[in-house]
Amino acid sequence: xxxxxxxxxxxxxxxxxxxxxxxxxxxxxxxxxxxxxxxxxxxxxxxxxxxxxxxxxxxxxxxxxxxxxxxxxxxxxxxxxxxxxxxxxxxxxxxxxxxxxxxxxxxxxxxxxxxxxxxxxxxxxxxxxxxxxxxxxxxxxxxxxxxxxxxxxxxxxxxxxxxxxxxxxxxxxxxxxxxxxxxxxxxxxxxxxxxxxxxxxxxxxxxxxxxxxxxxxxxxxxxxxxxxxxxxxxxx
Amino acid sequence: xxxxxxxxxxxxxxxxxxxxxxxxxxxxxxxxxxxxxxxxxxxxxxxxxxxxxxxxxxxxxxxxxxxxxxxxxxxxxxxxxxxxxxxxxxxxxxxxxxxxxxxxxxxxxxxxxxxxxxxxxxxxxxxxxxxxxxxxxxxxxxxxxxxxxxxxxxxxxxxxxxxxxxxxxxxxxxxxxxxxxxxxxxxxxxxxxxxxxxxxxxxxxxxxxxxxxxxxxxxxxxxxxxxxxxxxxxxxxxxxxxxxxxxxxxxxxxxxxxxxxxxxxxxxxxxxxxxxxxxxxxxxxxxxxxxxxxxxxxxxxxxxxxxxxxxxxxxxxxxxxxxxxxxxxxxxxxxxxxxxxxxxxxxxxxxxxxxxxxxxxxxxxxxxxxxxxxxxxxxxxxxxxxxxxxxxxxxxxxxx
Numbered sequence: 315x316x317x318x319x320x321x322x323x324x325x326x327x328x329x330x331x332x333x334x335x336x337x338x339x340x341x342x343x344x345x346x347x348x349x350x351x352x353x354x355x356x357x358x359x360x361x362x363x364x365x366x367x368x369x370x371x372x373x374x375x376x377x378x379x380x381x382x383x384x385x386x387x388x389x390x391x392x393x394x395x396x397x398x399x400x401x402x403x404x405x406x407x408x409x410x411x412x413x414x415x416x417x418x419x420x421x422x423x424x425x426x427x428x429x430x431x432x433x434x435x436x437x438x439x440x441x442x443x444x445x446x447x448x449x450x451x452x453x454x455x456x457x458x459x460x461x462x463x464x465x466x467x468x469x470x471x472x473x474x475x476x477x478x479x480x481x482x483x484x485x486x487x488x489x490x491x492x493x494x495x496x497x498x499x500x501x502x503x504x505x506x507x508x509x510x511x512x513x514x515x516x517x518x519x520x521x522x523x524x525x526x527x528x529x530x531x532x533x534x535x536x537x538x539x540x541x542x543x544x545x546x547x548x549x550x
Numbered sequence: 551x552x553x554x555x556x557x558x559x560x561x562x563x564x565x566x567x568x569x570x571x572x573x574x575x576x577x578x579x580x581x582x583x584x585x586x587x588x589x590x591x592x593x594x595x596x597x598x599x600x601x602x603x604x605x606x607x608x609x610x611x612x613x614x615x616x617x618x619x620x621x622x623x624x625x626x627x628x629x630x631x632x633x634x635x636x637x638x639x640x641x642x643x644x645x646x647x648x649x650x651x652x653x654x655x656x657x658x659x660x661x662x663x664x665x666x667x668x669x670x671x672x673x674x675x676x677x678x679x680x681x682x683x684x685x686x687x688x689x690x691x692x693x694x695x696x697x698x699x700x701x702x703x704x705x706x707x708x709x710x711x712x713x714x715x716x717x718x719x720x721x722x723x724x725x726x727x728x729x730x731x732x733x734x735x736x737x738x739x740x741x742x743x744x745x746x747x748x749x750x751x752x753x754x755x756x757x758x759x760x761x762x763x764x765x766x767x768x769x770x771x772x773x774x775x776x777x778x779x780x781x782x783x784x785x786x787x788x789x790x791x792x793x794x795x796x797x798x799x800x801x802x803x804x805x806x807x808x809x810x811x812x813x814x815x816x817x818x819x820x821x822x823x824x825x826x827x828x829x830x831x832x833x834x835x836x837x838x839x840x841x842x843x844x845x846x847x848x849x850x851x852x853x854x855x856x857x858x859x860x861x862x863x864x865x866x867x868x869x870x871x872x873x874x875x876x877x878x879x880x881x882x883x884x885x886x887x888x889x890x891x892x893x894x895x896x897x898x899x900x901x902x903x904x905x906x907x908x909x910x911x912x913x914x915x916x917x918x919x920x921x922x923x924x925x926x927x928x929x930x931x932x933x934x935x936x937x938x939x940x941x942x943x944x945x946x947x948x949x950x
Contacts, residue, residue: 363793364792365789365792365793384792384797384799385789385792385793385798386792386795386796386797386798389792389793389794389795390795394793395793397789397790397793401787401789401790401793402787402790403782403783403786403787403790403791404786404787405786406782406783406786413779414779414783414791414794415794417776417779417780417783417794417795417796418794418795462794466794466795
């Protein structure tokens with residue numbers, strides 16, 4: 315397993331947001347966490363990426379325990395968190411944003427090559443390379459956030475709600491890109507509210523409910539699971 | 551996108567040395583050399599001193615600009631580092647003097663140069679010592695704690711801490727052993743002629759200008775470095791910066807300690823030049839003035855900080871000089887003229903209010919900072935924040 319999360323408990327003050335989460339991600343997989351608002355999806359990602367410290371539990375990445383490390387140390391392990399709400403640098407240009415993504419790298423040639431790679435992946439960004447991040451549309455900002463993440467050459471790419479607030483057409487483009495990254499062998503941990511979309515691209519999925527894993531299975535299994543269909547796919 | 555095109559152009563322009571720029575730099579260089587020499591030759595030492603004093607403030611403004619302008623940390627106690635440099639420079643100067651064998655020993659004149667890096671280091675270490683616990687605070691809280699720190703340092707100096715600082719009476723005559731007293735000749739360097747005295751003040755002016763140039767050089771390099779990039783990213787979004795691998799704590803500490811270091815350099819230079827230091831030179835109003843210089847000139851901008859320092863430190867002195875001259879005597883009585891300087895804080899206050907309304911980015915803003923404050927380009931942020939907040943209502947129930 316590339317990533318093993320064991321019995322993770324995370325608190326916001328007195329409130330226990332994660333009540334013992336177990337998640338596994340194998341190399342090359344897309345794994346998705348779905349669930350309602352407040353189920354603990356984003357909290358799980360934030361705990362893995364070091365923005366929050368767990369009170370209990372273990373996070374093992376590539377054989378090394380990383381729980382309690384700070385965010386920049388986790389980033390140095392090449393676990394890349396593309397945060398919810400995108401959080402690009404609004405006053406930096408598209409290109410400067412991408413360069414920030416490669417902040418921990420020293421190989422100028424590799425960085426230049428990867429910049430071309432992400433421009434090929436997101437041609438819109440190439441057109442707007444000199445434009446300020448904050449002036450991009452929501453969808454373009456999401457692309458930029460993902461591209462910035464890719465610039466770090468991630469071993470694990472964690473995407474938090476990439477479809478949030480985007481038009482359906484744009485959501486489709488984003489998911490096509492996720493599938494393409496998957497084909498290129500990038501390991502992805504995807505948090506989504508759009509359960510149908512997420513499960514259709516994912517190898518496996520976990521359903522979170524109020525800080526616990528309620529259900530787990532392959533993407534297909536969960537898509538056909540009656541409970542999931544009722545609760546998360548809006549079917550009666 | 552018209553806005554972005556303009557920006558590319560300005561970036562290219564600032565990187566290239568156009569003939570216009572060369573002419574401007576040459577004019578500044580000639581002025582920096584010729585003006586003080588002229589004032590010295592006509593015996594107006596007052597003006598030479600003002601030039602040196604403004605130079606000290608330029609250094610302070612550039613140093614604080616690292617903290618406030620680049621890293622975005624509001625430090626209202628910057629003067630503590632200035633005082634730290636001054637007092638450690640002077641106190642260690644006494645030790646140095648003893649070690650080399652008294653004020654008349656041939657090596658005694660080197661004490662300033664030997665202690666300059668030491669004072670800089672002392673101030674930088676003070677910056678780290680204060681920054682380590684305090685930089686976890688953000689915004690207003692950081693400003694309040696640094697304000698308190700500045701006052702604590704001043705009060706400690708005033709209360710003769712450890713029996714070292716001699717309280718409010720200050721430490722006298724530190725400059726005595728590094729430059730010859732009036733009338734004496736320089737032993738190792740004599741630039742005076744029978745008609746022109748290369749005065750102590752002119753000497754210190756030259757030192758200050760050299761240090762300012764060094765400061766500008768170092769800060770320019772920093773601005774274009776990885777650390778500079780990390781500062782910008784941190785200022786824009788701390789969480790995202792950390793996620794790209796920026797160590798927020800050390801990045802902030804670098805800003806704080808580098809800023810403090812320049813405070814220390816300015817401090818020891820001021821102390822050795824003026825030859826007397828007392829806690830009153832390092833009071834809260836000084837911190838405020840330095841912040842004003844940075845804000846007035848344009849946060850994050852080197853030319854801005856320089857212009858801000860010249861205006862705020864220089865103008866009142868010039869006014870005072872004018873008041874003493876005969877130029878104003880036709881309009882004002884001598885007493886009225888001598889009081890003009892007393893109104894300087896009123897003038898600055900008004901100036902800042904006008905600036906905030908008319909040109910919030912400062913007189914000579916950095917291109918990036920200007921972007922942050924003007925609405926020429928639409929920054930689509932509201933959408934992000936709103937969605938983010940909506941989503942986090944559930945994540946952060948304890949905060950609501």
